[in-house]
Amino acid sequence: MTGRAPANDLAELKQFVVAQATSQGITPAQYGAVLDGVVDDGDGGPGSWVRRWTEAGDRLEREGRLLEAGRYYTMARFPYPSGSARREAEQRARDVFARWAADFPGIERIEVPTAAGPVAAWAGGLTAGGPSAGGPSAGGLTAGGLTAERLSAGGPSAERPKPLLLMSGGIISLKEQWAPVLLQLAEFGLAGVVTEMPGVGENPLPYDLTAPALLPAVLDAVADRADTARTYALALSFSGNLALHAALTDPRIRGVVGAGLPVHDFFTDRAWHATVPRVTVDTLAHLARTDAGSVFDALAPLALDPDRLSKVDVPVGLVASARDEIIPPSDTDRLRRSLRSLRLRVHDDVHGSPRFFPQTRLWTLLTVLRMSGGPLDRRLALGAELRALDRR
Structure with a gap:
């Protein structure tokens, strides 16, 4: 996940994602563990917003927890897909949901x-x-x-x-x-x-x-x-x-x-x-x-x-x-x-x-x-x- 995208205000992202995460059943401890490692809003680089949330989703997807993984991919594309990494995260959110829904x-x-x-x-x-x-x-x-x-x-x-x-x-x-x-x-x-x-x-x-x-x-x-x-x-x-x-x-x-x-x-x-x-x-x-x-x-x-x-x-x-x-x-x-x-x-x-x-x-x-x-x-x-x- 590389490339450039307009950077959001990191403090605002961390503030306003809380309501979204909570509505999806992501607990304060869970989203806090992700947010603590976010250092910038680059387009998928190490420590970036989208990379941290995507990596957390990847772990859940490997465990077969597809709905939960989709929630984390959705947070990765928050607030909208402004760059290639967020667009990829949004697509992954759709893909894991479709796999879950097939059952x-x-x-x-x-x-x-x-x-x-x-x-x-x-x-x-x-x-x-x-x-x-x-x-x-x-x-x-x-x-x-x-x-x-x-x-x-x-x-x-x-x-x-x-x-x-x-x-x-x-x-x-x-x-x-x-x-x-x-x-x-x-x-x-x-x-x-x-x-x-x-x-x-x-x-x-x-x-x-x-x-x-x-x-x-x-x-x-x-x-x-x-x-x-x-x-x-x-x-x-x-x-x-x-x-x-x-x-x-x-x-x-x-x-x-x-x-x-x-x-x-x-x-x-x-x-x-x-x-x-x-x-x-x-x-x-x-x-x-x-x-x-x-x-x-x-x-x-x-x-x-x-x-x-x-x-x-x-x-x-x-x-x-x-x-x-x-x-x-x-x-x-x-x-x-x-x-x-x-x-x-x-x-x-x-x-x-x-x-x-x-x-x-x-x-x-x-x-x-x-x-x-x-x-x-x-x-x-x-x-x-x-x-x-x-x-x-």
Whole structure:
């Protein structure tokens, strides 16, 4: 892994990777062992960010721990593939996930046609034409620490199409980070599709005002294999903004659940722009195919003003971080004032609320199930688990 790539601010990388690592079940001791040996952000040289994370992934891959290896390769390409070494790490993350998924017929890879070319996604629980249920145990490995006693219970419904859970991460999240969750959805009565933000991973679309059209395109692609008229979007961070846009025009979206999503002021407040971390600005510029100095002007049309927010007529659930360094608190206030139906949970933490990830995971899933009318026993169990975490 050689060559040159633009160097990120190393202190910012170490700061902001924590939420990503935590969301993938990488413990402080584990990520600390990697970060302690990182001395620069060169393109794959000894002691570089990408080399240290890749070497840790290599060890796990040799041990046959493919899901865990993929998580480390994903951290190696963080925040985006700016050079050859990060591009290689991203490809390895995809490759080890595909090898793991081959043992689980409950997961399938699909492609969504778009004007920019096919958008790859992972899906589960689709009817007619999908693989059958079954597959070996995952050995306790789950996405982001989600517990799953019945990982092999995924797969298509033989009776009728299921309501759809459409999942997407933020500006640095590969679909492979979240796709193992698809194997759990059958027990909640849902089918699922996991995709990526425009410009991330295998999504060739640019991140611009056309980006919200991605969600309806995904629904069109699986309309004959899921009950897309009952679609619920679990859209984290910047994907949440796209989901709100899409909900304004596509009645198939019946609810939106997000965490740390930008609404209006993030895109328009120049004073706030001066405080946004460089790593975030550079990543956004990469996705928007522009430069850091122009990116906020390019993305300004994605701002949702109060009038448009008031027209969102589906329930919205949001996890916000009280000390978020990326999303201004005024954006959460706008949602409070403007949305017709908002369920809000605020954590006293920085962006991504890494100290509260188990609570965020449970709360977002529980909120989706409340919106979709999911199985009562599962909702009660998740509610009890969440209350137990809150008491600790």
